[in-house]
Structures are given as C-alpha cells and as structure tokens.
Amino acid sequence: MDVKIEALPLEFPDGCNIILGQAHFIKTVEDIYETMVTCNADAKFGLAFSEASGARLVRTVGTDDELTEIAAKNIEKLGCGHSFLIILKNSYPINYLPRLKDIPEVVNIYCATANPVMVIIGRTEQGGGILGVVDGAPPVGIEGDEDIEWRKNFLRKTLKYKL
Numbered sequence: 001m002d003v004k005i006e007a008l009p010l011e012f013p014d015g016c017n018i019i020l021g022q023a024h025f026i027k028t029v030e031d032i033y034e035t036m037v038t039c040n041a042d043a044k045f046g047l048a049f050s051e052a053s054g055a056r057l058v059r060t061v062g063t064d065d066e067l068t069e070i071a072a073k074n075i076e077k078l079g080c081g082h083s084f085l086i087i088l089k090n091s092y093p094i095n096y097l098p099r100l101k102d103i104p105e106v107v108n109i110y111c112a113t114a115n116p117v118m119v120i121i122g123r124t125e126q127g128g129g130i131l132g133v134v135d136g137a138p139p140v141g142i143e144g145d146e147d148i149e150w151r152k153n154f155l156r157k158t159l160k161y162k163l
Contacts, residue, residue, distance in 0.1 A: 004123040007134070009116065010074050012087050016067070017114045019086040019093050020133065025105040026051065028084060029059045032106075035099045036086070037063070044089040046071040052081025052127070064089060078119055080128040082107075092159075111135045 012018055023032075028049045036043050046067030049059045058076050062068035067087045075085045086096075093112030100106055111117060115136030121128045143151070156162045 001124055005131070006121050006123065007118045008078060008121060009118050010085070012070055012074070013067075013089070015089070015114070017088045017091070017093050017112065018117065019088070019096065019100065019112045020110045020117070020119070020130075021084050021100070021106060022082055022108040022110070022130065023049065023084050023103070023105045024082050024107055026054070026059070028103075028105050029061045031103050032084065032086065032100065033061045035103060036096060039096050039099055040091060043091055045091070046087045047084065048072040048075035049084040050075050050078070050081055056081070078121060078128065078130070080121060080130050083130055 010018060010020070029047060032047055032049070036045055036047070044064045044067065046062035046064055046069065047060065048068070048071035051057055051059065058072050060068050060072045062071070067089060071085045071087045074087075075083060078085075088096075097109065097112055101109065110119075110130055111133045113135050117136075118134040120131045120133065122131050152162070
C-alpha cells in the first residue's frame with residue numbers, strides 16, 4: 001500500500017493557542033465543549049471534530065463564531081478522520097489539558113501551543129491520518145542566567161502561574 005506523506009500548516013490568529021488531538025465518537029464535540037466551559041465559563045474558543053465514519057462531517061461548536069469557523073476550515077483542510085482542533089483566545093491549554101485527557105473518547109493530544117504548527121499527515125487510499133506535528137522552531141542555545149531570570153519573571157509576573 002502506498003503512503004503519501006505531507007506537511008500542512010495550521011492557520012490561526014496571532015495570540016491564540018491551539019490544541020490538536022484525536023478522539024473517537026460523535027459526542028466528542030459535546031463532551032469537549034462541556035469540559036472547556038466547566039474549566040473556564042468565560043473561555044473563548046472554537047472546536048471542530050472530523051468524523052471518520054457515518055456522515056463523515058466536520059462537527060463544530062464553540063463560544064466564539066470566528067474561532068469556530070477557523071477551526072472548521074483547518075480540520076477540513078487536514079482531512080484526517082477522528083481528529084479535533086480547539087482554538088483558544090485569552091486562555092492557555094495548560095488550563096484544559098488534564099480534563100481533556102480525562103474525556104473517555106479522547107485518544108491522543110498531538111500538541112498544545114501558540115507556535116506555528118505543521119501537521120505531518122500520511123495519506124492512503126483509505127484516507128489521512130496525523131502522524132505527528134512540528135511545533136515551533138528548533139532551539140538556538142541553552143539558557144543562561146539572564147534567560148532563567150526572564151523565565152521566572154514571565155511565569156510569576158506575566159502569567160501569574162507561580163508565587
């Protein structure tokens with residue numbers, strides 16, 4: 001069987017984060033939606049899920065119409081069954097990942113990032129599957145004392161994740 005490998009970029013607004021994953025079942029959109037708003041009732045996000053059987057539709061839901069439309073366009077472009085994409089605004093994946101992983105039909109999380117993302121896809125005569133992702137760019141060095149101080153200040157003062 002022949003497999004064609006391709007890399008497709010995800011396109012989402014600057015300042016947004018994404019979560020790309022794999023799930024199984026038509027109720028995935030409802031379960032992810034409930035999890036997102038339970039974690040943060042003010043969450044601004046769009047979600048798209050690609051069915052792999054039955055009607056094989058891109059199912060969508062969200063709290064922000066623009067982000068929902070962007071998620072749908074991306075997931076349709078990828079063309080990989082049972083994949084989902086969440087695009088977040090003014091929020092971080094770290095706040096949702098533990099709960100998303102607890103959803104029974106969520107199989108895998110490929111990435112959670114605000115970086116540019118290339119999705120590596122294998123295509124066969126049956127369809128496409130996500131093989132992995134390229135998240136951001138390679139490192140340019142090892143952090144020094146100034147970099148450590150910046151990181152600690154960023155976590156404490158900007159993100160308020162540390163005391």
